[in-house]
Amino acid sequence: xxxxxxxxxxxxxxxxxxxxxxxxxxxxxxxxxxxxxxxxxxxxxxxxxxxxxxxxxxxxxxxxxxxxxxxxxxxxxxxxxxxxxxxxxxxxxxxxxxxxxxxxxxxxxxxxxxxxxxxxxxxxxxxxxxxxxxxxxxxxxxxxxxxxxxxxxxxxxxxxxxxxxxxxxx
Amino acid sequence: xxxxxxxxxxxxxxxxxxxxxxxxxxxxxxxxxxxxxxxxxxxxxxxxxxxxxxxxxxxxxxxxxxxxxxxxxxxxxxxxxxxxxxxxxxxxxxxxxxxxxxxxxxxxxxxxxxxxxxxxxxxxxxxxxxxxxxxxxxxxxxxxxxxxxxxxxxxxxxxxxxxxxxxxxxxxxxxxxxxxxxxxxxxxxxxxxxxxxxxxxxxxxxxxxxxxxxxxxxxxxxxxxxxxxxxxxxxxxxxxxxxxxxxxxxxxxxxxxxxxxx
Numbered sequence: 001x002x003x004x005x006x007x008x009x010x011x012x013x014x015x016x017x018x019x020x021x022x023x024x025x026x027x028x029x030x031x032x033x034x035x036x037x038x039x040x041x042x043x044x045x046x047x048x049x050x051x052x053x054x055x056x057x058x059x060x061x062x063x064x065x066x067x068x069x070x071x072x073x074x075x076x077x078x079x080x081x082x083x084x085x086x087x088x089x090x091x092x093x094x095x096x097x098x099x100x101x102x103x104x105x106x107x108x109x110x111x112x113x114x115x116x117x118x119x120x121x122x123x124x125x126x127x128x129x130x131x132x133x134x135x136x137x138x139x140x141x142x143x144x145x146x147x148x149x150x151x152x153x154x155x156x157x158x159x160x161x162x163x164x165x166x167x168x169x170x
Numbered sequence: 171x172x173x174x175x176x177x178x179x180x181x182x183x184x185x186x187x188x189x190x191x192x193x194x195x196x197x198x199x200x201x202x203x204x205x206x207x208x209x210x211x212x213x214x215x216x217x218x219x220x221x222x223x224x225x226x227x228x229x230x231x232x233x234x235x236x237x238x239x240x241x242x243x244x245x246x247x248x249x250x251x252x253x254x255x256x257x258x259x260x261x262x263x264x265x266x267x268x269x270x271x272x273x274x275x276x277x278x279x280x281x282x283x284x285x286x287x288x289x290x291x292x293x294x295x296x297x298x299x300x301x302x303x304x305x306x307x308x309x310x311x312x313x314x315x316x317x318x319x320x321x322x323x324x325x326x327x328x329x330x331x332x333x334x335x336x337x338x339x340x341x342x343x344x345x346x347x348x349x350x351x352x353x354x355x356x357x358x359x360x361x362x363x364x365x366x367x368x369x370x371x372x373x374x375x376x377x378x379x380x381x382x383x384x385x386x387x388x389x390x391x392x393x394x395x396x397x398x399x400x401x402x403x404x405x406x407x408x409x410x411x412x413x414x415x416x417x418x419x420x421x422x423x424x425x426x427x428x429x430x431x432x
Binding site: 002003004005006008009013016017018019020021024025030033034037038041042045046102104105106109123124125126129130142145146148149152153155156159 | 178179182183186188213214216217218220221224225226227228229230231233234235237238241242243245246370
C-alpha cells in the first residue's frame with residue numbers, strides 16, 4: 001500500500017461513522033448508506049490530492065452528499081410520493097405513547113424534508129459550523145441558518161421537546 | 171409565543187456559538203427582556219438535549235469497515251504512485267519470463283533492496299532493470315527467500331546458491347534493519363539481493379561479482395521517484411535502490427561500506 005493511501009486512511013477513516021450516519025439520514029436506508037459511503041471513500045481516495053488540508057470531515061461529507069445525489073439521479077423513476085414527502089402523519093396520541101428513544105428521534109428526523117434534514121444532521125449530530133455546512137450543501141450561509149431554524153421548529157414540535165424536558169432542566 | 175422575526179436567526183446563531191462577541195452580547199441582552207426569543211432559545215437547547223440523549227447518530231456497521239479496507243487496499247495497490255502503469259508492461263514480461271522466479275522470489279515488503287549483480291559480457295545493469303527488480307520485490311506474495319534480521323543467518327544462506335558471499339552488515343543501530351535476502355535476476359544475471367528497511371521504505375541491495383567485463387564506476391541515478399546508489403567493494407559491485415530520499419540512501423551506502431570493512 002502506498003504512503004498516499006496510508007495517509008488517506010489515517011486522515012479519512014476516523015470519519016467513517018460520521019459519513020455513515022450522514023449517508024443513513026440522507027438515504028434513510030442502511031444498505032444504501034453503506035453503498036454511498038463506500039462510493040464516497042473511493043471517490044475521496046481518487047480525489048485525495050485535491051483535498052486542501054482543511055476540515056477532513058466536512059470534505060468527506062461533501063463527497064458523501066454528492067454520492068447520495070448521484071444515486072438519486074440514477075433512481076429518479078423509482079421515487080414515490082412517500083420518498084419525497086415522508087410517511088403520513090402520526091396522530092398526537094401515537095407520539096405521546098412513545099418514548100423519546102433513538103428509534104423515535106431517528107424516525108422523526110427521517111420525516112423532515114431533505115433540505116432541512118441535512119442541515120439539522122450536519123449541525124446537531126456532526127457539529128459542523130455554518131460555514132462548513134454551507135460548503136457541503138452549497139447554499140449561502142443565510143439559507144443554512146433559515147433552514148436550520150425551520151428544521152428545529154419542525155422537529156421540536158414533533159418531539160414535543162418542551163413538554164419532555166419538564167421543569168426547564170436545560 | 172414566538173421569537174421576533176428579525177432576531178430569530180441570531181438566536182439560533184447564539185445557540186450554535188456562531189456569533190462574534192458584540193452580536194452575542196446584543197442578542198443575549200435582547201433575550202433577557204423578550205419572552206418570545208427566550209422561549210425560542212430554550213427550545214433549541216431542549217432539542218439539542220433530546221438529540222444527545224437519544225444518541226441519534228448511527229455507527230457504521232463492522233462489515234462496512236471491512237469493505238472499505240478491502241477497497242482501499244485494492245485501490246491503493248492499483249494506483250500506487252510507486253508502481254506506475256507504464257512500467258506494468260515491462261513487469262508483465264518479467265512475470266511471464268520464467269527465469270527470474272525459478273531462482274528467486276522477491277521480498278514482499280522490500281523497500282530497500284540491495285542488489286549485487288554479476289556482470290559478464292554486459293555492462294553494469296541499467297537503471298530500469300534495477301528499478302524493475304525492486305518493484306517486483308514489492309509485490310504482494312513475493313516472500314523473501316530468507317527472512318531474518320540476523321546477518322549470521324542471511325549471509326550463509328547464499329552459500330551454494332551463488333558463487334560469492336555477499337556482506338550483510340548489521341545496520342539496525344543506524345535505523346536500517348535487515349529484513350532478509352533472496353536470489354534475484356537483473357538482466358538475466360543471477361544476483362544476491364539483501365533487503366533493508368528505513369521506516370516504511372524498503373531498500374533492495376543487489377550484489378554481483380565484478381569482473382573484467384563489468385562496467386566500472388556506474389553512476390548514482392534518480393528515476394521515476396526511485397534513487398539508486400552504486401559502489402564497488404573488493405570484487406563485488408553493489409546497487410542499492412529505494413524510494414527513500416537520496417540523502418539517506420547515500421548515508422546508507424556510507425554505513426554499509428564502513429560496517430563491511432569493520
